Amino acid sequence: MNNDISENTGTAKPGKNIGSWLLMGLLALLLLTPLCVKFDLYTPHCLASAASWWKSSLVLVISIIFLIINSKKGWLCLPRPGKLAALLAMVFFLTALTCPFTYSETELFFHSSAMFICVVVGIWLLLRGFSFILFIPLMLIGMLEAGAFIQYRSMLNSMVLVEALECSEEEFMVYVTPLNITLIVLGVTIIAVSSYLLNRLLHSIPKRALLGTVICTICSFYILYPFLPNGCTSLSKVGINGAFKRTSQSYRDMKKAAKADAKLATSIPSPAAQPSSLPTLQGNEGCVIVFHIGESVRADRLSFNGFSRDTTPLLSKVPNLMSWKRCVAASGLTVTSLHVLLTNARRAEGGVYGTPADDMKATCGPVLDLFKANGFDVRCFLGSLNKQSIRADKALRNLTQACSKRYYTRGDVMDATEQIHQCLQESGTKNLFLMVNNEGSHLPFRNYDHENPPFTPSKPILQPNGSDEEAVRNAYDNTIHYTDRFVHRVLESLKGRPYVYIYVSDHGEYLGDYDGTWGRARVGAEKGFFHSTQAAAVGAFAICSPEFEALNPHFAQAVQQMRSSTAMQIGHEHYFHTLLGLVGLQTPYYNAELDLCSPAAKPYDGPAPTDWPAHLGIPSAPEQ
Secondary structure, eight states: EEEEEEETTTOOOEEOOOHHHHHHHHHHHHHHHHHHHHHHTTSSTSSSHHHHOOOOOHHHHHHHHHHHHHHHOOOBOOOOOHHHHHHHHHHHHHHHHHHHHGOOOTTHHHHHHHEEEEHHHHHHHHHHGHHHHHHHHHHHHHHHHHHHHHHHHHOOOOOHHHHHHHHHHHHHHSOOOOOHHHHHHHHHHHHHHHHHHHHHHHHHHHHHHHHHHHHHHHHHEEEEEGGGGHHHHHHHHHHHHHHHHHHHHHHHHHHHHHHHHHHHHHHHHOOOOOOOTTHHHHHHHOOOEEEEESSSOGGGGOOOOOSSSOOOOTTOOOOOOEOOOOOHHHHSSSHHHHHHHSSOOOOOOTTTTOOOOOGGSSOOOHHHHHHHHHTTTTEEEEGGGGOOSSSSHHHHHTTTTOOSSSEEEESOOOGHHHHHHHHHHHHSSEEEEEEEOOOOOOTTTTTTTTSSSSSSSSSOSSSSSSHHHHHHHHHHHHHHHHHHHHHHHHHHHHTTEEEEEEEEEEEEEESSSSHHOOETTTTTTTTTTTTGGGGGGOOOEEEEOOOHHOOOHHHHHHHHHHGGGGOEEETTTTHHHHHHHTTTTBOTOOOOOGOOSSSOOOOOOOOOSOOOGGGGOOOOOOOO
C-alpha cells in the first residue's frame, strides 16, 4: 500500500507516499497515547490476554506479507498526504462533536475516530453519496447524546428513549432552554456543512486509496489491540457505529418492555381468582388503608431520617411514624416499580434491565383485587397527567382496574385534599382502600407552593450548571416539604378513624451528585449504576392510628412487628405481602418472608447503594 495515486486520473504512480504513511503512523501512536500516560501493569485493561496477542501477531504477519506483495502489484495505496490530513481532521472534528464518550474517557476519542474512518469510509465506498442519508441522522443522534452527556450526564438507552417519545409537555419544556435551542441549531448547521465537505472530499479520493485507508486502520487496531486501554469495550460503543447500536438496541429494549407491560396486564391472573379470606374484619369497621406511591423522593432528603434541612416539619412531629431509612427501589423506571409494588413480582436479575428468573416473575395481578374481593371499597386518586398514554400511566390504569372510582385531579394529587376528605366522609363505616399516586418530586420539581417556598432561591428546572445548581436542589426539597404538608392534611381528615397510611416512593433522582448526574440521566446506561447510588434509596414510612391497633389483636401485633422491622434494609418487593399481612388477609400468594408485619420477614439483600450516608444508619444483616 505504498504507491501514490493521481487524484485526477486515479492511476498509480511509482514511488513511496511517505507523508501518508507518517500520518497513518501518527494515528496508530495516538491510539496508544492514553496507555503511555497511565500505564500500569497491574490494571486489568492494560495488557490483553494471550489469545489477543496471538491474533495480533497473526494480523501483523499477514500485513507484512501483503505490503511486500502490494509494493509490486499496486493493488492498494493511501491518499495524498494533504487529502489524508484533511480526512483525519474532519473525522477528529466530527468525533468530538458526536461521540459523548470522548468527554469522559480520553482514550475513546482516538478509538472512536479510527472506527469513524472504518465505518463511514467503508459504507461510502458501497453507497457513495447515498450513505449520508444514513450518516446524517446518526451524527445528529450522536450530537444530541454528546450535548446531553455534557449537560445532564445522560446516555441513550431504552429509558431515555421512552421518556423522549412519551414525555409530557411539561417534562419536554424542561429541556427547551435558549442554550439548548442554540446548541441544536448550531450543531445541525455544523453537521450539514461538514457532511457536504466530507462528501466532496471522499469523491476526490480514489477508491483504492480509501480502501487502503480503511484496511490500514483496521490492521492497526488489531495489531495494537493488546495495548489499547478499554479495547474490549471501545470497539462496540464508539463512533457512528456506537450511535447506531445504542439507537437500535434502545428501540428493541423499549418494544420488549412495552410488550412485557401489556402481557403483565392481560396474562397474569387476578389474585382474587384464588380463594381468600379476611377473618379480622367484618366490613363495617370504617377501616382505611392508604397506600401512597410517591414520586422521586430520596430517603436521604427527609428530615425525619436525619437530613440536616427541615424538609418534613409536620411528619417529624408524628409520634407513631415508622420510617424505613433503607428502602431500595426496584428500578429507576416508574412502570417497573409499580409492577413490583402492586403485584408479587420481584425485581429483575442483573439490575434495571435484567431478565427475570422464573421465581421472580409475577404470578398474580395487583393486591387491590384482593382487598376488593374481601369487602374493601377501592378508590384511586391520580393526577391529571395519569390520563396520558405513556407506558407508566397505561400500566397504572391496568393495575388499578379494581377501583370503584378514579379521581383525576386538576394538576397534582397534592391539590386534592378536599376531594380525599369528601371521599372519607362519604365512605361512612365502609372499609376503604385508598390508592394515591402523585407527581410529587418528579422532574422538573414544580410541585410546591411557589408563593411561599421554604427554601430559596428555587428554580423548578433541570439546569445543572453554575449558580443554578443550589436553586434546583432547593426546588427539589421544596417538593418534599409540600408532600409533607399534603400527607399531614390527609392525616387530619383521618383523625378518629382506624387507619394505616403507607408511603413509598417509586425511585429517587440524581441531584448533581455522582459525577454531576442530574434527574435519572444515567439510569440503564451503566449496569448496576442506579442501584449502587442514593437514587435507589427511596422514602418509605408508615403511620398507624391507635384506633386501628385497637380493632383486632392481630392488628396490634402486626403494627408492633412492623415497627421492629424499620431497622431492616427492605425493597419494593415487601409491599405486596406487607399489605396482606397487615390486615391478616389470607391468600395462597402470601409470602411471610416478604411481610414486614411477620416475625419471619427477611431483609432485602439484592443490589443496593454502596454509599449510605451516616444519617441513614446501618441495616440489619441478612439472615443466612
